[in-house]
Amino acid sequence: MSNPSLLILAGDGIGPEVMGQVRRIIDWFGDKRDLKIDVSEDLVGGAAYDVHGTPLHDDTMAKAQEVDAVLLGAVGGPKYDVLDFSVKPERGLLRLRKEMDLYANLRPAQCFDALADFSSLKRDVVAGLDIMIVRELTSGIYFGEPRGIITEGNERVGINTQRYTESEIARVARSAFELARRRGNKVCSMEKANVMESGILWREVVQKVHDEEYPDVELSHMYADAGAMQLCRWPKQFDVIVTDNLFGDLLSDAAAMLTGSLGMLPSASLGAPMANGRPKAMYEPVHGSAPDIAGQNKANPIACILSFAMALRYSFDQGAEADRLEAAVAKVLEDGVRTADLLGEEGVEPVTTVGMGDAVLAALDASL
Numbered sequence: 477m478s479n480p481s482l483l484i485l486a487g488d489g490i491g492p493e494v495m496g497q498v499r500r501i502i503d504w505f506g507d508k509r510d511l512k513i514d515v516s517e518d519l520v521g522g523a524a525y526d527v528h529g530t531p532l533h534d535d536t537m538a539k540a541q542e543v544d545a546v547l548l549g550a551v552g553g554p555k556y557d558v559l560d561f562s563v564k565p566e567r568g569l570l571r572l573r574k575e576m577d578l579y580a581n582l583r584p585a586q587c588f589d590a591l592a593d594f595s596s597l598k599r600d601v602v603a604g605l606d607i608m609i610v611r612e613l614t615s616g617i618y619f620g621e622p623r624g625i626i627t628e629g630n631e632r633v634g635i636n637t638q639r640y641t642e643s644e645i646a647r648v649a650r651s652a653f654e655l656a657r658r659r660g661n662k663v664c665s666m667e668k669a670n671v672m673e674s675g676i677l678w679r680e681v682v683q684k685v686h687d688e689e690y691p692d693v694e695l696s697h698m699y700a701d702a703g704a705m706q707l708c709r710w711p712k713q714f715d716v717i718v719t720d721n722l723f724g725d726l727l728s729d730a731a732a733m734l735t736g737s738l739g740m741l742p743s744a745s746l747g748a749p750m751a752n753g754r755p756k757a758m759y760e761p762v763h764g765s766a767p768d769i770a771g772q773n774k775a776n777p778i779a780c781i782l783s784f785a786m787a788l789r790y791s792f793d794q795g796a797e798a799d800r801l802e803a804a805v806a807k808v809l810e811d812g813v814r815t816a817d818l819l820g821e822e823g824v825e826p827v828t829t830v831g832m833g834d835a836v837l838a839a840l841d842a843s844l
């Protein structure tokens with residue numbers, strides 16, 4: 477069998493520096509676990525714009541369609557704020573999601589015990605938290621037509637359209653139910669069926685998929701605003717949350733912060749299975765490009781490292797090695813190793829991005 481292939485798109489801001497640590501970890505698995513991955517690299521976001529005048533070159537898009545998985549760092553930065561909307565760095569990311577049809581975005585919010593005190597919520601509310609947000613990623617208001625800024629009379633009007641087909645709702649619901657069966661067997665679906673027709677349809681379709689295909693999974697429905705409130709009040713009531721693109725964007729940031737730092741959270745975006753049976757897949761940290769600390773060797777590489785762990789699990793059938801990497805990260809945190817985003821404890825000196833990479837590699841060595 478040929479080696480699995482991985483396309484790395486480090487992107488902008490802290491993307492390249494956190495990805496540098498992931499490269500070392502990929503090499504470790506090659507050397508120490510004989511897990512060879514064919515890695516290629518290309519540009520995305522502002523980095524691609526600087527070279528090609530577009531945030532995603534067609535050749536890069538084609539490569540992304542060929543490989544077993546894409547690992548993306550981050551896109552965007554103030555330098556690109558002045559660009560036309562159509563070539564903004566974020567468009568590169570959205571094109572990848574859309575053209576690879578990565579409809580199920582898995583965003584785990586897991587609170588490492590060692591970090592429970594970093595949450596803005598009380599320790600007992602977050603300690604041991606392990607929830608998974610499944611966000612629909614290729615439709616809804618992010619892509620719906622009509623969209624644009626038009627002129628009506630003597631003023632301008634901004635328009636976006638929330639639009640979901642039954643099949644788009646059903647397929648992401650299935651992803652959520654499948655995941656739930658491998659976890660706590662509970663799904664909570666969130667929408668605004670009280671004010672939006674698309675929410676009414678969402679609720680109906682999720683219920684139908686449940687009744688016909690997953691009656692063994694516990695299903696509940698919640699309005700998304702109430703869901704946001706419950707996430708802050710008692711997040712441990714949830715196992716899997718399934719929701720649309722925009723609500724998922726908001727709720728996953730909220731859930732992320734429960735865990736103490738955005739710098740910790742990975743994500744997987746999965747599509748339909750390819751000819752080789754593996755799902756189309758892109759992995760990325762939830763944090764953005766953090767331009768304020770870019771290039772300073774300060775950023776926390778853990779979210780990107782854990783994104784690679786998700787690639788091991790969901791694309792490369794290496795669940796045991798994913799466990800090994802996640803355990804190494806947990807060990808490093810238990811040992812009190814902290815990047816600057818995780819400070820607050822008395823007398824702790826922060827390590828650099830590279831220092832955190834060193835610590836994870838040492839923990840991996842110790843795991844052998």
Ligand code: IPM
Pocket residue numbers: 566569725
């Ligand atoms: C995310 C980000 C993106 C989104 C941006 C960068 C386009 O916020 O992945 O959550 O809104 O989806």
Ligand code: MG
Pocket residue numbers: 725726729
């Ligand atoms: Mg977001």
